[in-house]
Amino acid sequence: MADRRRVVVSGATAARARALPQAAPDPGGGPPGAEPSGAGHDPAGRETADTDPPDPPCPSCSVSFPLAACAGEPAGRGGDGAGLAQARALIRVQLRAALTTGATVMIVVTGLPLLLALAPALGRLRADGVPLAWAVLALGIQPVWVAASLLHLRRAEGAERALTRQTSRAAPPEHTAPTGGTAPAGRRGPVGRAGPAGRR
Amino acid sequence: MTVTATAASLSALAALVGMTAALGLYGRRAVRTTSDLLIASRGVTPWWNASAIGGEYISAAAYLGTAGLVLAYGADMVWLPMGATAGYVLLQAFVTAPLRRSGAYTISDFAEWRLGSRAVRRIVTGCVCFVGWFYLLPQFQGAGVTLRVLTGAPVWAGWALVIAVALLVVASGGMRSITAVQAVQFWVKLVAVAVPAVALLALWHLDGGADPASAGAPTFARDTRVHVGHGLTVTLPADTVVTVRGPVDGVPRAGERLRLPAGTHTIGPGADVDFPPGAPVPHAGRLTVQDGDTWAMPFGHGEGLGLYAGYSAMLGVLLGTMGLPHILMRFYTNASGTTARRTAAAVPALLALFSVFPVLYGALGRLYTPDLLLTGDLDATVLLLPQRMLPGPAGALLTGLVAAGAFAAFISTSCGIVVAIAGTLSQCVRRRGVTAFRAGVVLALAAPLALLPGIGPQGAANVVTMALCVSACSLCPLLVLGIWWRGLTAPGAGAGLLLGGGLSVAAGVARLVAGPFTGWPAVLLTHPAMLLAPLSFAAMVAVSLLTRRRVPRRAERALARLHLPEDITAR
Numbered sequence: 001m002a003d004r005r006r007v008v009v010s011g012a013t014a015a016r017a018r019a020l021p022q023a024a025p026d027p028g029g030g031p032p033g034a035e036p037s038g039a040g041h042d043p044a045g046r047e048t049a050d051t052d053p054p055d056p057p058c059p060s061c062s063v064s065f066p067l068a069a070c071a072g073e074p075a076g077r078g079g080d081g082a083g084l085a086q087a088r089a090l091i092r093v094q095l096r097a098a099l100t101t102g103a104t105v106m107i108v109v110t111g112l113p114l115l116l117a118l119a120p121a122l123g124r125l126r127a128d129g130v131p132l133a134w135a136v137l138a139l140g141i142q143p144v145w146v147a148a149s150l151l152h153l154r155r156a157e158g159a160e161r162a163l164t165r166q167t168s169r170a171a172p173p174e175h176t177a178p179t180g181g182t183a184p185a186g187r188r189g190p191v192g193r194a195g196p197a198g199r200r
Numbered sequence: 201m202t203v204t205a206t207a208a209s210l211s212a213l214a215a216l217v218g219m220t221a222a223l224g225l226y227g228r229r230a231v232r233t234t235s236d237l238l239i240a241s242r243g244v245t246p247w248w249n250a251s252a253i254g255g256e257y258i259s260a261a262a263y264l265g266t267a268g269l270v271l272a273y274g275a276d277m278v279w280l281p282m283g284a285t286a287g288y289v290l291l292q293a294f295v296t297a298p299l300r301r302s303g304a305y306t307i308s309d310f311a312e313w314r315l316g317s318r319a320v321r322r323i324v325t326g327c328v329c330f331v332g333w334f335y336l337l338p339q340f341q342g343a344g345v346t347l348r349v350l351t352g353a354p355v356w357a358g359w360a361l362v363i364a365v366a367l368l369v370v371a372s373g374g375m376r377s378i379t380a381v382q383a384v385q386f387w388v389k390l391v392a393v394a395v396p397a398v399a400l401l402a403l404w405h406l407d408g409g410a411d412p413a414s415a416g417a418p419t420f421a422r423d424t425r426v427h428v429g430h431g432l433t434v435t436l437p438a439d440t441v442v443t444v445r446g447p448v449d450g451v452p453r454a455g456e457r458l459r460l461p462a463g464t465h466t467i468g469p470g471a472d473v474d475f476p477p478g479a480p481v482p483h484a485g486r487l488t489v490q491d492g493d494t495w496a497m498p499f500g501h502g503e504g505l506g507l508y509a510g511y512s513a514m515l516g517v518l519l520g521t522m523g524l525p526h527i528l529m530r531f532y533t534n535a536s537g538t539t540a541r542r543t544a545a546a547v548p549a550l551l552a553l554f555s556v557f558p559v560l561y562g563a564l565g566r567l568y569t570p571d572l573l574l575t576g577d578l579d580a581t582v583l584l585l586p587q588r589m590l591p592g593p594a595g596a597l598l599t600g601l602v603a604a605g606a607f608a609a610f611i612s613t614s615c616g617i618v619v620a621i622a623g624t625l626s627q628c629v630r631r632r633g634v635t636a637f638r639a640g641v642v643l644a645l646a647a648p649l650a651l652l653p654g655i656g657p658q659g660a661a662n663v664v665t666m667a668l669c670v671s672a673c674s675l676c677p678l679l680v681l682g683i684w685w686r687g688l689t690a691p692g693a694g695a696g697l698l699l700g701g702g703l704s705v706a707a708g709v710a711r712l713v714a715g716p717f718t719g720w721p722a723v724l725l726t727h728p729a730m731l732l733a734p735l736s737f738a739a740m741v742a743v744s745l746l747t748r749r750r751v752p753r754r755a756e757r758a759l760a761r762l763h764l765p766e767d768i769t770a771r
Contacts, residue, residue, distance in 0.1 A: 087760030094763055095684055101293040105286050109518065113279075113510055116498050123275075123497045131413065131496050137278040138559045142552035145285045152293050153545040157538065160765040167768055 086163065093159045101152040108144060112137075205587050208600030209350045216388070216604045217365055220611060223380045244379055244533040250546035252379050253530050255386030257284070257547075258554060259335070259613035260342030260579070263389060263606055265661030266555075268578025270562025271569070272487050274413075274495035276510060277562070280661065281555035283514045285548045287521025292544035295522055298683045298762035300531050300540035306624045307525055307675055314682045316752050317690035320697070325624050327674040327701045328525045329647070332621040334667035334708060335526075336614060336648040338660035342579055343610045349580045350603055359652065362607075363645055366614040370622070371638050379533060381615060385608040386550065392605025393557040396586050396598040400564055403589050412563045413496035417489050418570040420475045426571045428468035434482035434574060437489045438462050442479065446471025475571075484576035495566070509727050513665060516729030520668025523675030526613075526620035536766045561585055579660050582606070618644045655712045662726070666708040673732040674701030681740050683762055686755040692744030700736025704728055 116123045116133060125132040244252070262281065269277035304310035307328060312321040343362040344355030369381060404410075410421075417437045428446070440460050444453040448460070448467050465482070467473060475481075483489050498510075521527070534540040565572065565581040568588045572578055583606065586598035622640030629636050674697045681688045707728045711717075717725055724731070744751075752758070 084756055084760055087764055091684070091759060091763045098293040098684075102290055105289055105518070109283065109286060109514055110511065113498065113507065113514075117507055120497065124493070131275070133275060133498050134278060134496070134559070134563075137275070137282055137498070138556050141282050142285055142548070142555065145282075145289050145548045146552055149289045149292055149545045149548045152289070153541060156293075156297065156541060160538070164765060164767055 086167070090159060090163050094156060097152060097155045097159065101148055104148055105145075108141065112141075202587065202591070202596065204593055204596035205599040206351050208596040209603035212600035212604035213607055216607050216611075217361075219384070219388075220365060220369060220381055223384060246534065246539050246542040246546060248383050249379070249530060249534055249543045250550055251383035251386045252533075253382075253527055253543065253547050254550040254554070255382035255384075255389065255608075255612045256526055256530065256616035257524075257551065257613075258386065258389050259609055259660075259664060260339045260606070261661040261664035262554070262558065263393065263609040264342050264346070264579040264582050265338065265659055265664065266558035267561035267565060267581040268572070268659060269661050270559055271565035271581050272573060272578050274490060275498040276506070277661075278559050279498070279510065279514055280517060280665075281551075281558065283517035284521060285551045285555060287518045288544060288547045288551065290518060291522045291527075292541060292547075295528070295679050295683065296531050296544040297537035297541040299528060299679065300534060301537040301762050301764075301766065302758075305529070305532050306620070306627055307523070307528060307679070308624050309627060310682065311678060311693065314752075314755075314758055315688065315690040315693055316754075317694070320690050320694050321628070323694055323697045323701070324675070324678065325628055327670065327697060328624045329621055329644075330701070330705045330708075331523070331525060331667050331671045331675070332617045332644060333648045333651070334670060335524075335617050335664060336644070337651065337655070338658070338663040339610045339614045339617075340648060340652055341658065341663075342660045343607070345577060345579050346583060346603065346606050346610075349577065349583050350599070359649065362610045362614055363649065365611050366618050366645065367641065369611070369615050370618050370641050379530075382612045385612040388608045389605045390554055392601045392608065393554065393561075393582070396602050397557045397560050399598060400585060400589050401560065404564055404567070407589075410567055411492075412566040413492040416491040418481045418566055418573060420477060420479050420481060420570060421567065422477050424475045424571055426473050426475065426574055428471045428473065428575065431466060431468045432574070432576070433464060433466050433485040435464055435485070435487075435489060436460055436462050436482045437480045440479045440482075441476065443474040444471060446473075448473075481570040481573050483573050487573055487576070508730065509723050512723075512727035512730035515733060516665060516669040516672045516727065519672035519676040519729065519733055520670075523671035523679060524668070525624065525671075525675070526616035528679075529620050529623060530616070538765060558582070564589070651712070658712070663712075665726075666711065669727070669729045669732075670701060670704045670708060672729050673704040673736045677733070677736045677740050681737070681744075683759075685741075685744075686759050687744050687748065687751055688740065688755075689744045689747045689750040689752075691747045691750060692740045692742075695743040696736045696738075696740030699739045700732050703735075704732050707732075 123131070123133045127135060262284070266277065266281055269280070299310060302310050302313060304313055308321045308324045311324045312318065340359045340362055341355075343358035345358070347353045347358035347361065348355055439462055442458055442460060443455060444458050445455045446453065446468060448458065448471060449465050467482075531540040531543060534543055561582045564585055569581055569584050572581055572584070582602055583599065586602060587595045589595070590598065618641055621644035622637050625640035625643060626633075626636035677696050677700065678693055682693070707725045711725045
């Protein structure tokens with residue numbers, strides 16, 4: 001596993017170096033600015049490298065996003081093409097989810113004023129003295145946004161989990177990935193004293 | 201403002217500054233490396249970070265501005281808080297997780313990494329600076345107005361206070377300490393706005409529950425003395441008999457009764473006008489007199505223009521929220537794309553909790569503080585209401601609470617923007633580090649301060665809408681296309697940024713410096729998002745298609761990295 005990983009990393013880093021010559025001082029996958037100290041490894045990484053699952057130790061990479069350069073190679077199976085194909089499929093699914101959410105928001109946002117413009121009588125309706133339009137705008141719409149946001153969260157995480165399951169079946173890793181997404185529960189850097197992260 | 205109210209608000213202010221300094225110092229003790237300073241070492245949990253984002257987003261505009269706009273313009277403005285919350289839904293759907301996975305600290309980093317172009321990076325940095333500066337202006341102005349209304353201090357005292365606290369917090373503790381400051385301040389603001397609102401609502405009910413939208417034009421409910429400091433041009437909706445001490449229409453008066461015919465008048469400088477109960481409220485020059493029905497009706501006036509302005513403002517807020525540099529930077533403090541997305545999903549719930557209250561204050565303001573329509577100090581609505589409805593110590597206490605929340609709003613937003621601008625600028629120079637960051641902080645604060653004395657009185661929410669519009673027309677298209685479309689090229693992104701960002705900045709500056717405009721030019725300059733945002737998207741796509749050969753070779757891999765979850769990329 002480790003061998004394979006290292007091979008992939010160096011290959012991908014080389015590819016990056018070719019494409020992005022000005023980013024040369026940046027030794028790993030991170031964008032130029034992800035390394036505020038500018039000297040070698042991200043100091044944040046030194047602190048958190050062994051605590052944050054998404055940032056596993058990897059000597060040849062900047063820790064802020066260590067193996068991202070090998071993102072085209074999920075689980076290292078089937079070579080580059082298959083990995084990129086998987087990524088493309090995931091992007092399609094996620095884009096569809098994002099567009100659905102975006103369309104919902106846009107329909108509500110454009111629909112309501114149009115409704116009021118076309119049928120002004122609706123704007124004068126009152127429920128118990130409170131203008132209905134005000135009640136809907138101030139109280140009624142916000143829960144819709146909260147629901148849309150949570151729904152999208154579920155859909156997006158579901159798509160990612162499905163892909164994780166699929167790849168872990170293809171290549172059973174030594175450490176099983178947590179099924180609840182990648183939330184790095186409990187183990188944190190110095191600030192994150194608050195309990196299990198991300199489990200709401 | 202009574203002495204007790206002044207004392208209460210000053211002690212609340214002192215407590216708030218003390219708390220901020222304590223949290224900041226605590227952060228300073230914990231700061232060990234530059235990365236601590238910039239990103240809090242990426243160890244902030246979703247709820248804590250979502251609170252911090254809420255704290256950062258609820259600025260002078262949301263806290264003071266919205267209530268004032270509702271008081272003056274009515275139902276049209278109830279859309280704005282709703283649009284802001286919806287913007288976070290879009291942000292979560294389109295931007296957060298991929299942006300976090302890119303590992304980019306600022307939008308400039310993202311642009312350079314994604315497109316491999318230093319030129320695009322510089323353009324993005326420029327856009328970030330303008331968005332941040334436009335966003336800082338109303339924070340300073342709001343602080344000036346708040347301190348003037350509460351204590352009678354000159355406006356620059358408020359500016360100085362906010363700048364001093366921001367400098368202290370940011371330069372000492374950086375992102376680590378402001379995460380704590382902002383997360384705590386979100387809850388401070390929520391309590392500060394909610395508790396008085398509930399009390400005032402109960403009072404209003406006991407008072408007979410007069411309908412803000414029932415009458416014609418707003419009237420004074422009781423004998424009201426209005427002090428007009430600087431000269432004003434006002435529109436009087438009906439003939440009124442008033443008692444005046446000071447110049448009116450250029451003639452100095454010494455406390456005599458005077459019959460003012462309906463129409464335009466000039467009052468002041470330095471005039472005291474006594475209005476009898478039931479007198480119609482004169483409106484400051486830029487405000488139109490609305491009867492109750494028009495006020496309560498969304499888009500009840502100026503049909504075509506109103507609908508365009510409404511949609512355009514809404515689009516600006518929606519898309520602009522996606523590109524706010526200080527908000528996007530916050531997600532970098534999350535450990536992974538997944539936690540970043542969860543953070544973003546929690547934000548709409550927090551904002552929904554908050555956003556009901558300013559609307560409430562605005563509606564009550566039409567009953568109890570209509571004189572603000574005359575002086576034009578609309579941002580003072582929230583601050584004045586408790587004293588007006590509940591004279592005495594209880595009212596003073598509530599005023600203190602509200603004032604603490606207001607200063608929490610200025611401080612947390614200012615700190616967030618200053619960190620965003622300074623972080624972006626300091627990443628551009630060769631020698632990165634704490635010194636560059638601190639130089640960036642000074643530059644971030646100095647630029648709006650230089651502009652501040654030159655611009656006239658502007659509603660906080662209006663200027664923030666301008667900042668959102670710049671972001672909607674430049675940074676939002678860059679992020680959305682950069683994250684979802686592998687065909688984006690550096691020339692395409694540059695063209696879109698220059699066109700959309702340049703024109704929206706030009707519109708904003710023209711509004712600030714050259715205004716006021718009327719008719720279509722005014723609407724186009726105030727709300728250009730409807731035209732410019734699609735234009736910017738179109739320019740990016742069209743130029744990218746024309747320069748198809750310059751699609752970065754690693755675009756495919758970059759996109760895979762943005763979207764694949766970390767547990768796959770890390771295995």
